Amino acid sequence: MSLQIGPYQLPSRLLLAPMAGITDRPYRDMCRRYGAGLTVSEMLTSDPSLLYSRKTQLRLVQEDEPLPRSAQIVGTEPEVMARAAQFNIENGANIIDINMGCPAKKVCNKAAGSALMRDTDLVKRILSSIINAVEAPVTLKIRTGWATSSKNAVVIAQIAEDQGVACLSVHGRSRSQAFTGFSEYETIRQIKQTIDIPVIANGDINNAEDAQFIFNYTGADGLMLGRITHGQPWIFKEINDRLSNVCTDHFLINAKTESLTNNISLQEKIETTLSHINAIHRYYGTDQGVRIARKHIGWYLYNLVGHDQILLKKLKKELFTIADASQQLEQLDKALQQI
Numbered sequence: 001m002s003l004q005i006g007p008y009q010l011p012s013r014l015l016l017a018p019m020a021g022i023t024d025r026p027y028r029d030m031c032r033r034y035g036a037g038l039t040v041s042e043m044l045t046s047d048p049s050l051l052y053s054r055k056t057q058l059r060l061v062q063e064d065e066p067l068p069r070s071a072q073i074v075g076t077e078p079e080v081m082a083r084a085a086q087f088n089i090e091n092g093a094n095i096i097d098i099n100m101g102c103p104a105k106k107v108c109n110k111a112a113g114s115a116l117m118r119d120t121d122l123v124k125r126i127l128s129s130i131i132n133a134v135e136a137p138v139t140l141k142i143r144t145g146w147a148t149s150s151k152n153a154v155v156i157a158q159i160a161e162d163q164g165v166a167c168l169s170v171h172g173r174s175r176s177q178a179f180t181g182f183s184e185y186e187t188i189r190q191i192k193q194t195i196d197i198p199v200i201a202n203g204d205i206n207n208a209e210d211a212q213f214i215f216n217y218t219g220a221d222g223l224m225l226g227r228i229t230h231g232q233p234w235i236f237k238e239i240n241d242r243l244s245n246v247c248t249d250h251f252l253i254n255a256k257t258e259s260l261t262n263n264i265s266l267q268e269k270i271e272t273t274l275s276h277i278n279a280i281h282r283y284y285g286t287d288q289g290v291r292i293a294r295k296h297i298g299w300y301l302y303n304l305v306g307h308d309q310i311l312l313k314k315l316k317k318e319l320f321t322i323a324d325a326s327q328q329l330e331q332l333d334k335a336l337q338q339i
């Protein structure tokens, strides 16, 4: 049995979580290279006045990305969101993902993101408006509820299924938890037992052991990885390999990764790091690219030399002050050869 979203059969049950400011085109490419079954664009505003800004244009899925290309939208008004969905389809998206999971204040002040979960009637109207506006499959990302004391994810999941949502991702925290505490998986398990559309479990899946437990416990059709992918896109391969070996239900469907060996060598990790930073420079241009690259460099260094805190600190200090893109790449290369 494969993981299917509308007409698209995904190559793996392990998906990349949408993360604003992070899951840009270079990031999505790296994660796909290591076997992410689906990646989603960074959340896009539904505000019509912003649809043609440079920021939005860079956030759109790109025509030369592999299919299916999923674009996430956020908003409050059903008709405005439907138009934003159409705009993304016209610009190359094959799947529309609706964000009802974001706890960020600037989104919630406008009652968007996870704030929508408080208003089930509005949820219904938004889903129906978007689903009627586009032929592409529409997916939904939610939390367990607005507050830990008022979890209504199961109700929202039923509404989603009734309205025709093709796949539901659930972050196992309530909106009030933001990113504190821990994800729980009981609500996701209940959702899986209640609805028949594919359910994706998300939240604090940090290694292959977590993945195996959460996959089995929830019965979810797939898993979504967020923060743990920072600076280590190869984690998709590590978890996919482990779960395809141990799960009776075939986990990895037919993902092809560029790694030839099961154990990814340090040299390959270094090459991936350099290739990602180079791709950031090319995508944003060198001025913006050099600044955006810094956080990724920090994450890669943490993963590659985190065991040596003194070296980590030294390398960060050297690399974070560089303002020139080629110098940044050159110095990073030199630094990584010291490992």
Ligand SMILES: Cc1cc2nc3c(=O)[nH]c(=O)nc-3n(C[C@H](O)[C@H](O)[C@H](O)COP(=O)(O)O)c2cc1C
Binding pocket: 017, 018, 019, 020, 021, 022, 042, 043, 072, 099, 100, 101, 102, 141, 171, 202, 203, 204, 205, 224, 225, 226, 227, 228
């Ligand atoms: C920096 C950051 C940005 C995020 N942006 C989005 C977003 O734009 N849309 C969304 O649905 N979720 C967003 N999320 C939530 C993640 O998709 C995911 O649900 C959450 O991080 C939990 O998964 P994890 O524990 O694997 O990180 C964001 C999370 C982080 C850390």
